[in-house]
Amino acid sequence: MFDKIWDSHRIMSREDGQDLLFIDRHYIHDVTEPAFRLLRERGLTPRSPDRIFGTPDHYVPTHSRQATAINDPERRTMIEALTRDAAESGITLFGLGDPRQGIVHVVGPEQGLSLPGMTIVCADSHTSTHGALGALAFGIGATEVGHVLATQSLWQRRPRRMRIAVDGSLAAGVTAKDVVLAIIAKIGVAGAVGHAIEYAGSTIAGLTMEGRLTLCNMSIEAGGRVGFVAPDDTTFAYLHGRPYAPKEGAWDRAVVRWRGLASDAGAVFDHEVTLDAANLAPMVTWGTTPEDALPVTSRVPDPTNAPSLERREAMTRALDYMGLTPGTPLEEVPVDRVFIGSCTNGRIEDMRGAAAVVKGRKVAAGVDAWVVPGSELVRVQAEAEGLDRVFTEAGFQWRYAGCSMCLATNGDTVAPGQRCASTSNRNFVGRQGAGARTHLMSPAMAAAAAVTGRLSDVRRLMAGA
Amino acid sequence: MDQLDRFEAVALPIAQANCDTDQIAPARYLQKPRSADFGRFLFADRRFRADGTEIDDFILNRPAYRPARIVVAARNFGCGSSREHAVWALYDYGIRAAIAPSFGDIFYSNCLKNGLVPVALPEEAVQELIDHLIAHPGDRVTVDVVEQTVVFPDGFTHAFFLDPFAKHCIVKGLDELDFTLSQSAAIAAFERGYGPPER
Numbered sequence: 001m002f003d004k005i006w007d008s009h010r011i012m013s014r015e016d017g018q019d020l021l022f023i024d025r026h027y028i029h030d031v032t033e034p035a036f037r038l039l040r041e042r043g044l045t046p047r048s049p050d051r052i053f054g055t056p057d058h059y060v061p062t063h064s065r066q067a068t069a070i071n072d073p074e075r076r077t078m079i080e081a082l083t084r085d086a087a088e089s090g091i092t093l094f095g096l097g098d099p100r101q102g103i104v105h106v107v108g109p110e111q112g113l114s115l116p117g118m119t120i121v122c123a124d125s126h127t128s129t130h131g132a133l134g135a136l137a138f139g140i141g142a143t144e145v146g147h148v149l150a151t152q153s154l155w156q157r158r159p160r161r162m163r164i165a166v167d168g169s170l171a172a173g174v175t176a177k178d179v180v181l182a183i184i185a186k187i188g189v190a191g192a193v194g195h196a197i198e199y200a201g202s203t204i205a206g207l208t209m210e211g212r213l214t215l216c217n218m219s220i221e222a223g224g225r226v227g228f229v230a231p232d233d234t235t236f237a238y239l240h241g242r243p244y245a246p247k248e249g250a251w252d253r254a255v256v257r258w259r260g261l262a263s264d265a266g267a268v269f270d271h272e273v274t275l276d277a278a279n280l281a282p283m284v285t286w287g288t289t290p291e292d293a294l295p296v297t298s299r300v301p302d303p304t305n306a307p308s309l310e311r312r313e314a315m316t317r318a319l320d321y322m323g324l325t326p327g328t329p330l331e332e333v334p335v336d337r338v339f340i341g342s343c344t345n346g347r348i349e350d351m352r353g354a355a356a357v358v359k360g361r362k363v364a365a366g367v368d369a370w371v372v373p374g375s376e377l378v379r380v381q382a383e384a385e386g387l388d389r390v391f392t393e394a395g396f397q398w399r400y401a402g403c404s405m406c407l408a409t410n411g412d413t414v415a416p417g418q419r420c421a422s423t424s425n426r427n428f429v430g431r432q433g434a435g436a437r438t439h440l441m442s443p444a445m446a447a448a449a450a451v452t453g454r455l456s457d458v459r460r461l462m463a464g465a
Numbered sequence: 466m467d468q469l470d471r472f473e474a475v476a477l478p479i480a481q482a483n484c485d486t487d488q489i490a491p492a493r494y495l496q497k498p499r500s501a502d503f504g505r506f507l508f509a510d511r512r513f514r515a516d517g518t519e520i521d522d523f524i525l526n527r528p529a530y531r532p533a534r535i536v537v538a539a540r541n542f543g544c545g546s547s548r549e550h551a552v553w554a555l556y557d558y559g560i561r562a563a564i565a566p567s568f569g570d571i572f573y574s575n576c577l578k579n580g581l582v583p584v585a586l587p588e589e590a591v592q593e594l595i596d597h598l599i600a601h602p603g604d605r606v607t608v609d610v611v612e613q614t615v616v617f618p619d620g621f622t623h624a625f626f627l628d629p630f631a632k633h634c635i636v637k638g639l640d641e642l643d644f645t646l647s648q649s650a651a652i653a654a655f656e657r658g659y660g661p662p663e664r
């Protein structure tokens with residue numbers, strides 16, 4: 001499937017083996033300013049503004065929809081620059097205050113802009129998310145953004161192919177987030193470097209579209225710049241009727257074409273990985289890379305059991321940063337903050353999954369818990385379903401859409417030394433603020449942490465305990 | 466972007482694997498314009514305390530390593546976020562080559578676009594070099610972009626791979642965009658055969 005999309009977008013090849021790929025969709029956001037500056041300095045303008053869509057996400061405030069609520073002038077400048085650059089070039093922008101604004105990786109699929117068979121790029125490593133729709137989608141740097149703006153194309157070397165097959169049905173309380181954390185724990189954060197990942201198997205086929213988006217989102221945390229799922233009826237049902245999806249006759253023709261994208265039965269991969277999903281438990285991370293993930297029923301691991309000296313040192317450093325003692329049951333680790341949101345888990349099903357756990361319960365004393373929808377449309381939908389009240393009545397803060405505490409660049413930070421149960425994608429040192437300690441998990445697990453005040457196995461709460 | 470062909474410089478060892486771009490350039494500096502000196506933000510949270518004073522144990526703060534122009538890191542260097550700011554921080558500090566067994570994919574291409582030479586060498590060779598540099602602070606390494614070789618302090622030479630086109634751009638201080646713009650007709654022809662944006 002990867003080769004089919006690649007080959008149909010190849011404009012030319014260079015003698016060094018790189019191919020110039022035509023780019024169907026280019027997303028921009030409020031960290032795209034340097035690329036537009038680069039373009040302006042060279043006297044260039046975007047070549048195909050109708051293929052570019054933008055929305056601010058990294059710097060938007062989540063307590064207000066007013067740009068004036070941003071009291072940091074540099075952050076305000078970034079949003080203003082996006083607004084100006086888009087307007088000057090005739091690029092469609094879902095700006096701050098627009099009902100369609102949100103995190104770019106939530107908005108693209110939601111609007112039907114990300115479609116099977118497309119090439120999609122964005123100056124953000126989590127662009128791999130859009131692969132869930134059967135697209136070839138990858139993150140690029142600022143210079144590459146400038147190149148795509150100017151030429152609507154990009155030079156790339158064809159990566160190797162990896163297939164990750166996940167089979168078996170998921171137990172109650174186990175989600176796509178748990179599957180992807182288990183995959184990363186198995187292959188490591190560098191496991192897929194240089195590879196495009198195709199996810200396959202019965203578990204993946206059984207995931208909802210939103211679950212697949214969560215899965216593909218974290219491909220980059222395994223080192224894979226690209227992760228995708230072959231489009232199927234789940235994909236088509238999700239896309240049908242979305243604002244930018246093809247309509248009527250064009251829709252029928254598109255579905256026929258999209259059905260042809262799936263890998264042929266005999267397709268060959270450079271690497272094959274398999275995972276049995278039937279025995280998976282809800283996962284949490286204990287360290288400072290996403291591969292440091294364990295079932296929530298485990299204990300904090302002991303570095304003295306590490307397979308190598310290097311690993312022992314890395315674990316010791318991580319546990320020191322995280323303030324954890326080896327041997328402690330993970331379920332005894334208390335949390336100060338809870339963040340439900342981000343491009344990994346900020347969609348409506350994530351809100352529903354968390355709300356189902358929260359309903360009828362209260363946020364534990366001393367815990368500051370937030371829900372930040374991934375887009376304004378998700379927020380409005382959740383409010384229509386009454387989910388916002390489930391959260392606020394329990395003591396959660398219910399905020400406006402944006403990246404928020406995933407990266408903490410808008411000022412929503414976790415304080416030094418505080419421990420946060422987070423549905424985002426990176427538990428790196430300082431990711432949620434200097435000195436912040438992040439535990440990654442699913443929305444239902446984060447909700448369980450909020451109401452118990454500690455990392456908790458959501459399956460127990462689901463059973464009513 | 467400077468022209469680069471061959472240079473010898475102090476090398477800074479980064480012994481930990483999976484050093485992510487959040488470490489190399491913390492996210493709060495993404496809002497700075499490119500005209501800022503990103504060298505000041507390189508490894509900011511490991512180099513400086515919140516009050517701006519230096520953390521003595523961080524390796525880059527040791528006098529012998531300060532003049533480094535080469536980084537030698539353990540595997541998967543520059544993983545994580547796509548932020549080109551990480552490359553700018555290294556470049557503005559003065560770093561012109563990064564040697565590691567493997568790199569984050571996006572970071573690797575960002576390096577090539579900014580005149581920072583990413584050098585992938587076998588893991589054992591890199592580990593040996595890191596150990597040597599820790600034992601002998603301030604020792605120098607030579608990177609020859611034209612010959613595609615690295616000379617270790619012990620005099621051993623290792624060859625590395627570099628895309629010929631990227632190499633041409635680095636050696637001459639050029640970028641790819643001019644070349645692609647010269648191919649505009651081919652892009653337009655492709656697009657004509659390909660149709661308008663899907664709706």
Ligand code: SF4
Nearest residue numbers: 126342343403406407
């Ligand atoms: S939610 Fe987090 S990972 Fe996603 S785009 Fe925003 S900052 Fe990046």
